Amino acid sequence: MSKRTVIPFGPQHPVLPEPIHLDLVIEDETVVEAIPSIGYIHRGLEKLVDKNEWPEMVYVIERICGICSFGHGWGYCKTIEGNLGVSVPPRAEYLRTILHELGRMHSHLLWLGCLADGFGFESLFMHSWRLRETVLDLFEETTGGRVIFSICKVGGMRKDIPNEMLKKMEETLRGIEGELHELADVFLDDDTVKSRLVGVGVLTKEEAFELGAVGPMARASGVNNDVRLDGHGVYGEIGFEPCLEETGDSYARCKVRIREVFQSIDLIAKCVSMIPDGDVAIEIKGQNPAGEFVGRIEQPRGEAYYYSKGSGQKFLDRIRVRTPTNANVPPLVKILQGCELADVPILVLTIDPCISCTER
Amino acid sequence: MAAITKSPWIIHYDGSSCNGCDIEVLACLTPMYDVERFGIINTGNPKHADILLITGAVNAQNIPVVRQIYDQMPSPKIVVAIGVCAANGGVFKECYNIAGGVDRVIPVDVYVHGCAARPESIIDGVVKGLGVLAEKQAALASGETDPDVSGAYLFDPVSYAEKGDIENGDAEGAKDRSEAEEEAAK
Numbered sequence: 001m002s003k004r005t006v007i008p009f010g011p012q013h014p015v016l017p018e019p020i021h022l023d024l025v026i027e028d029e030t031v032v033e034a035i036p037s038i039g040y041i042h043r044g045l046e047k048l049v050d051k052n053e054w055p056e057m058v059y060v061i062e063r064i065c066g067i068c069s070f071g072h073g074w075g076y077c078k079t080i081e082g083n084l085g086v087s088v089p090p091r092a093e094y095l096r097t098i099l100h101e102l103g104r105m106h107s108h109l110l111w112l113g114c115l116a117d118g119f120g121f122e123s124l125f126m127h128s129w130r131l132r133e134t135v136l137d138l139f140e141e142t143t144g145g146r147v148i149f150s151i152c153k154v155g156g157m158r159k160d161i162p163n164e165m166l167k168k169m170e171e172t173l174r175g176i177e178g179e180l181h182e183l184a185d186v187f188l189d190d191d192t193v194k195s196r197l198v199g200v201g202v203l204t205k206e207e208a209f210e211l212g213a214v215g216p217m218a219r220a221s222g223v224n225n226d227v228r229l230d231g232h233g234v235y236g237e238i239g240f241e242p243c244l245e246e247t248g249d250s251y252a253r254c255k256v257r258i259r260e261v262f263q264s265i266d267l268i269a270k271c272v273s274m275i276p277d278g279d280v281a282i283e284i285k286g287q288n289p290a291g292e293f294v295g296r297i298e299q300p301r302g303e304a305y306y307y308s309k310g311s312g313q314k315f316l317d318r319i320r321v322r323t324p325t326n327a328n329v330p331p332l333v334k335i336l337q338g339c340e341l342a343d344v345p346i347l348v349l350t351i352d353p354c355i356s357c358t359e360r
Numbered sequence: 361m362a363a364i365t366k367s368p369w370i371i372h373y374d375g376s377s378c379n380g381c382d383i384e385v386l387a388c389l390t391p392m393y394d395v396e397r398f399g400i401i402n403t404g405n406p407k408h409a410d411i412l413l414i415t416g417a418v419n420a421q422n423i424p425v426v427r428q429i430y431d432q433m434p435s436p437k438i439v440v441a442i443g444v445c446a447a448n449g450g451v452f453k454e455c456y457n458i459a460g461g462v463d464r465v466i467p468v469d470v471y472v473h474g475c476a477a478r479p480e481s482i483i484d485g486v487v488k489g490l491g492v493l494a495e496k497q498a499a500l501a502s503g504e505t506d507p508d509v510s511g512a513y514l515f516d517p518v519s520y521a522e523k524g525d526i527e528n529g530d531a532e533g534a535k536d537r538s539e540a541e542e543e544a545a546k
Contacts, residue, residue: 011425014404017382018374019425039421041376043455051454063451066380066476110383113390129390136387147380147476356379 002027007341011040015118015345018355022348026341034336034344036329042359046319053314054080054289059150064321065357066147067110068299070103072321072357073152075297075306078232080154083289083308086282090234092156094275097233098166099143099151100297101264101271105173106135107300108257108264111352112187115254118349119196127183134176138169156281166272173265184258188251197251201335201347204248213331214324215302216256217351221248227298238270250350257352288312299324301352323357364410364436365494367399370486371409371433375426375462376452377416380476381443385413393479400486406432411489412466413482415442417449418459430466435506436496438469438489443477450475
């Protein structure tokens with residue numbers, strides 16, 4: 001047996017947009033064990049329920065993470081609406097689904113760019129982020145914000161998006177579809193890219209299930225645990241089939257996300273064609289959440305879980321959020337075992353780490 | 361030595377933010393905003409960097425990391441605090457383990473507003489920072505001692521936590537804890 005060495009990875013590392021620390025125990029060039037340690041982004045914002053009334057708390061919850069900000073706002077509103085026993089007008093549900101799918105596109109394109117940067121393909125990074133700007137422009141046009149837009153409120157949406165604008169949104173997305181296909185071809189067919197992804201960091205179906213992987217990480221291994229299948233939002237009405245892959249390597253994870261980008265365009269198009277007219281919010285007066293409620297949302301990174309407990313006061317007793325990256329850290333530790341040291345940055349990226357979500 | 365102000369290299373670090381500002385910093389580097397046309401390049405190595413772009417309100421665990429990155433950067437150097445959290449803690453100001461602003465940990469030269477800060481304002485902040493960088497460079501060239509050391513900004517998380525507890529009406533608990541720590545130190 002050769003000598004074991006410990007190499008620290010992070011918290012500040014060129015491929016990491018956010019700090020996470022890993023102690024990599026290596027033998028020659030092979031990683032024997034990876035010990036993660038987190039806590040660099042922990043802000044303790046669940047404790048802010050003591051200081052913010054429940055309608056104001058949406059603003060804080062949306063700042064759990066800047067990438068999946070809209071989804072967090074929706075998840076929180078969903079548990080509070082469940083707690084109050086109110087239902088949201090159908091138009092608001094459609095708008096939420098559209099914005100959430102748009103958010104998924106922006107998140108996946110961001111991830112594709114970061115992945116390309118991770119294996120040193122700078123121009124591919126630039127192209128992914130160039131296309132992502134189109135999505136951000138749509139956000140800005142419809143909601144007013146680029147990454148964080150507090151448009152979701154308990155009881156519906158703060159403002160309506162006119163039908164013409166939604167039509168234009170669909171046209172714009174169809175317009176970049178061709179360019180997205182060009183981008184996808186490079187990720188899926190280019191030899192240099194494939195040499196870094198195919199067969200690296202394999203997570204079998206059994207391991208993914210046992211370690212509790214969620215989102216694209218699980219779907220790349222063939223575990224179908226997409227929360228959208230339970231029909232939250234309008235996924236039940238518009239019909240939805242999750243993207244599954246079997247091989248469980250980095251390439252499969254990349255492929256799932258690329259397929260989801262195109263799927264999001266189709267889902268948005270379906271929503272736009274089916275959206276009913278009507279109000280976008282109901283008024284909630286003189287009611288405070290009492291009791292417990294759990295809501296689940298399929299975030300771009302996987303299942304996010306929201307728990308709220310109220311006692312009829314303006315201030316909630318407890319908010320608990322379990323975010324997808326938190327669930328994906330054990331699978332990450334598993335795929336890092338036995339990998340080459342040079343593959344570590346890419347493997348860390350393939351779980352699509354969102355540390356702000358994880359630590360809150 | 362015009363190279364530094366004509367082609368500054370930046371390093372970016374997430375000091376406990378929600379990463380909304382972080383992805384906007386990265387967006388500045390990409391074709392839509394493309395700061396590379398001003399000669400600005402993103403580097404992962406603090407020893408190559410002239411400008412530290414830092415987001416977030418810095419929690420207790422992140423303080424030594426932020427200081428370390430700052431101290432490893434060669435002088436002259438500037439710090440641009442991005443977003444309202446980096447300025448004063450923003451929405452996380454009342455959280456229990458947040459220092460409440462980057463300037464409690466290291467000296468800051470330029471503050472960029474916004475939640476999340478827009479790429480245009482980030483670029484504006486960096487360009488304003490270049491003026492400060494030129495001044496610092498001139499000062500160093502004329503033989504002044506380097507004012508940029510993180511040691512001058514020693515921030516004590518324990519005393520901050522104490523203050524936070526007093527504000528919540530729990531001064532006694534905080535006192536107990538600091539006394540216990542003093543005893544442990546002895």
